[in-house]
Amino acid sequence: MPAPRPRTLSLNLFLYHLGHHEAAWRHPSTDPSRIYDPTYYVELARKAEAAKLDAVFFADGPVLHSGVDHNPAEGPEPLLTLATIAAHTRRIGLVATASTTFYEPYNLARLFASLDHLSGGRAGWNVVTTQSADAAANFGLDAHPDPLARYARAEEFLEATTRLWDSWEEGAALADRVQGRWADPDRIHPADFTGEHLAVAGALNVRRTPQGRPVIVQAGASNAGRDFAARWAEAIFTAHQRIEDAQAFYSDVKRTALAHGRSADQIKILPGISPFIGSTEAEARELEATFNELTVPEYGLRNLGAQAGVDLTTLDLDAPVPLDLFADAGDVTDNTRSRFQVVAGIVRRDRPTLRELLHRLAGARGHQVVAGTPEQIADRIETWFTQGAADGFNVMPPALPLGLDAFTDHVVPILQRRGLFRTEYEGTTLRDHLGLEVPENRWTRQRAALGARASA
Template sequence: MSPSGRAPRQLHLNINALHSGFVPSAWRLADADPRAFLDVNHYVRIAQIAERACLDAIFLADNAAIADQLDFRPITALEPTLLLASVAAATTHLGLIATASTSYNEPYNLARRFATLDLISGGRAGWNIVTTADLPSARNFGLDAVPDHAQRYARADEFAALVKTLWNSWEDGAFIGDKEAGRFVDMARVHAAAHRGRFFAVQGALNLPRSRQGHPVLVQAGASGDGRELAARHAEAVFSASQSFDEARAYRDDLNARAARHGRGPNAVKVLAGLTTIIGATEAEALRRRDELVDLIPWSYSLNRLAGILGVSVDTLSLDERLPDDLPPPGNGNGNHTFFNATLAQARAHGYTVRELVRALAGGGGHRVIVGTPEQIADDIAHWFERGAADGFNLMPDALPGGLEAFTEGVVPILQRRGIFRREYDGTTLREHLGLAIPADGRAVLQHEYA
């Protein structure tokens, strides 16, 4: 206990299982399996490594299209809730967070899918809410263009509110199962959604009760004003892409201020900053590993990926020149704001040329990269955590599973010795890991603005 009598604040760590690893060339390493992105056992192994180290959760991204350069690298391919059902069977404590889009799903089906994962895992599920801004996905669902940014977020807001209503449509005592009396469910304690709004109409209650944690944890990522408002209204944890300490602290403060305006308590939203780690026994060894990985990436791939993030033609990028001045947000403001802002911030802060920027990002897409020893990485994590820039980190090791093993065997013991990360799980649900309260049961009435 701290001198105030309260339990000390605990660091949160998730593993973002990006198929072969964060660096695009990870699949080319000697010990890597090129088919790992299709192998459930690959993800189970990652999850079991994370659970042995008492990490909070495994997180899976998702795409509804071939959104990367498949001729060079693996992509996010397996549907995440199905994959996490297999991971749930092979683990006992680790949280299970899957991404699903509000643009290309319906609330009832998605609520049922995540409630099922939550029940079969004993209350370990989380839903990462995304609105999906890429054109290939839009075209796969019969659209000629990506829906307008404001419309996507308005739909996501109503979607999330309706999903919560469905998850909470059973009161906790609704299930009776009384054989002698012949009473199975008390239908007076099961409440229909009875919703008809701008985007959705759902009449009935969910056909599943709540789990041990109430309902799945709501997670979100978004740097735009609309994204922050969505998080402030609904999210219980947020994945950020801040590149600097000051930017990260300002983001966390802004998010909590927005949440407070919606009647939520202080620090209602856990902020988990994206962090890529490249680890070596010495700093020089770690830098060599980074350079070897980056040198395995064709420059054509890196330039095309960077151009896609920035929303510019690849012809406007020159390896030994800085980024063009006054770059507008991609898609006239209708693209992915998070990675655009993070990448631009990194380039401007250091005055990087395009070549230097690609190397600093380890060929990746905008998340912060630390290259160093376990002690250096632990120092950086502790600095951000203890000084209020983040509540934890969404880890993206350079390669999987090796980069995760390097982190759990090298960095985690240092964090444990410093008393900021757990040595064992205190509970079994994702909410218990994150220190989140169980939401109230019973009918959650949709607010009038959705009508």
């Protein structure tokens, strides 16, 4: 029996326009003209691959947000962009966001299966239900489904999609020129799924993929999202400001996964981190301040006001944020507004002025923003990794390519020297990078069970 694989960090590059700081597009290190330039994304992915990162990840939403007057709210579609990246890379994983509320299982299963084949087994799907109420009108809906309805549909969506990915057993594809047989119909099965929200006949017109199926990623932190993730997700993208909150989330999800009969080490918890990196801590903080000075308060007030459900434009930017704005944020027993709770925690603990809070959120929308030397950033990552708060991180550079270069050139080598991160890829697929098993095909498993009973 092979020795267990040593636990090592997972590190993804979260690609977001020109960087995760809301003023990145105004900083002289970025080039706004490249948002639709395919070579821009290929260059970033190649840098991530050279540093041996696990994957590049794209967030997405099927709506043009109201903040487009002050911030990039547009961009190319993730799956097409990742297909372009796949053609110019060899190992880096490729994770795209797609909504179970506004896709249908058959076409989405086909898209991700195709990406997995065309990339040699590097595809991952970040499953979202879409929070934006504005998106509903883009798809002919009178109202946006509430969270419980969205997650009920998502449960059916995952069941239908995984059935489609399993519809071709191993060995179903023959390509037997002598006998003139392309495939074995007895090893191809319909999805045959009917639920309250969805119905899919199947089978998929794409054979089983190199990974068995693409890696399933999820980003919800609400109670419904956590339970959904514990049943389905193989990697979870999450946002935490404090290590104790991250540790509580980590243990809760792993414990819930065990209750669902899953192995806890087959779910990777990956918080977001947005590092400002300098040769000294003072230099890093000065870099962060430079970005914050480029923010437009109107944009931040609009976003925060939408979360709080109030008009903030009449408040003094340099006065403490009123605590009563977050009185209905809830707690761990009712965290249906999980990102809102992250913001509420900052206000309650740190009592920032409104301007200070806007600057805190400008960096990464509630994910932790850290300013420091490469050693300090590496220390933070190591502490969270070794103390039960994370299996790795979604790296969110404040500006691209500036922040990526600083991280891969200066932080990654420190993590490698400490034995926390790989120096070479050990496999070719995203599952290999994450240390995830290839899921067993349900029909192959059933065939084996029937064969065992017949021979008993």
